[in-house]
Amino acid sequence: MTESKIALVTGANKGIGYEIAAGLGALGWSVGVGARDEHRREAAVEKLRAAGVDAFGVPLDVTDDASVTAAARLLRERAGRLDALVNNAAITGGVPQHPTAVSPQVLRTVVETNVIGVVRVTNAMLPLLRRAASPRIVNMSSGVGSLTRQTEAGASELTIGPLSAAYSPSKTFLNAVTIQYAKELRDTNILINAACPGYVATDLNGFRGVRTPEQGAAVAIRLATLPDGGPTGSFFEDAGVVPW
Numbered sequence: 238m239t240e241s242k243i244a245l246v247t248g249a250n251k252g253i254g255y256e257i258a259a260g261l262g263a264l265g266w267s268v269g270v271g272a273r274d275e276h277r278r279e280a281a282v283e284k285l286r287a288a289g290v291d292a293f294g295v296p297l298d299v300t301d302d303a304s305v306t307a308a309a310r311l312l313r314e315r316a317g318r319l320d321a322l323v324n325n326a327a328i329t330g331g332v333p334q335h336p337t338a339v340s341p342q343v344l345r346t347v348v349e350t351n352v353i354g355v356v357r358v359t360n361a362m363l364p365l366l367r368r369a370a371s372p373r374i375v376n377m378s379s380g381v382g383s384l385t386r387q388t389e390a391g392a393s394e395l396t397i398g399p400l401s402a403a404y405s406p407s408k409t410f411l412n413a414v415t416i417q418y419a420k421e422l423r424d425t426n427i428l429i430n431a432a433c434p435g436y437v438a439t440d441l442n443g444f445r446g447v448r449t450p451e452q453g454a455a456v457a458i459r460l461a462t463l464p465d466g467g468p469t470g471s472f473f474e475d476a477g478v479v480p481w
């Protein structure tokens with residue numbers, strides 16, 4: 238078993254996921270760069286290594302059972318355990334998404350990636366997480382998944398995003414799933430929380446966000462490195478708890 242802590246970050250080839258990998262790497266962690274495209278994955282691994290990070294590629298499409306099983310096998314053979322899983326990969330399915338016009342196919346694809354993909358990866362990695370001393374799971378959610386924020390008087394597009402019949406509800410669904418995991422795992426040493434990175438300039442939103450990917454990564458890094466006895470089953474942004 239490797240001495241340094243080991244993390245898997247899904248969708249780590251770019252955007253916030255890349256910066257989560259870089260941030261954990263800067264703390265001395267060994268980081269698996271989960272990414273579905275070989276070229277983008279290897280480019281990210283090379284860039285991280287050039288920055289001094291102990292990074293390695295993990296071929297991973299979160300929508301594909303066989304890919305996720307193979308990723309778990311790779312991590313088991315490499316490290317024998319997993320200290321932190323950051324479920325970061327997601328898609329929007331294209332916005333705005335008018336509820337009156339959204340196609341079932343878009344809904345299905347977004348939920349398959351943003352919710353079922355998280356469950357698929359988490360359950361495949363749980364045996365490895367259970368072998369770590371202080372395992373942490375971070376689900377990258379979004380403030381646009383907060384029903385409280387969506388229904389607040391005076392909410393602006395900056396805080397609740399554009400009309401989104403698939404993406405926002407997928408993050409609400411993910412938050413609900415996170416709570417269920419926390420309940421099932423409450424008597425273990427695994428802490429699982431949802432995170433909102435803020436409105437970050439990435440491919441996801443055509444780089445319209447106002448924060449840097451590094452700023453967006455900070456909350457996930459904090460939750461991946463929580464001390465024992467820290468919170469579980471909660472939803473955080475930099476400023477504190479996000480309402481459900």
Ligand SMILES: NC(=O)c1ccc[n+]([C@@H]2O[C@H](COP(=O)([O-])OP(=O)(O)OC[C@H]3O[C@@H](n4cnc5c(N)ncnc54)[C@H](OP(=O)(O)O)[C@@H]3O)[C@@H](O)[C@H]2O)c1
Pocket residue numbers: 247248249250251252253254271272273274277297298299300324325326327328350354377378379380433434435436437438439440441442446
């Ligand atoms: N940007 C924001 O303002 C914002 C706000 C709130 C929450 N978030 C959340 O933060 C997380 C990161 O978003 P981002 O802004 O960094 O987006 P991004 O730059 O578009 O990156 C998304 C990542 O997910 C990967 N991905 C998508 N589908 C995948 C699949 N089936 N299997 C494996 N990887 C897959 C992408 O890989 P490819 O390169 O192969 O497509 C990419 O690496 C997401 O969960 C997002 O919902 C972002």
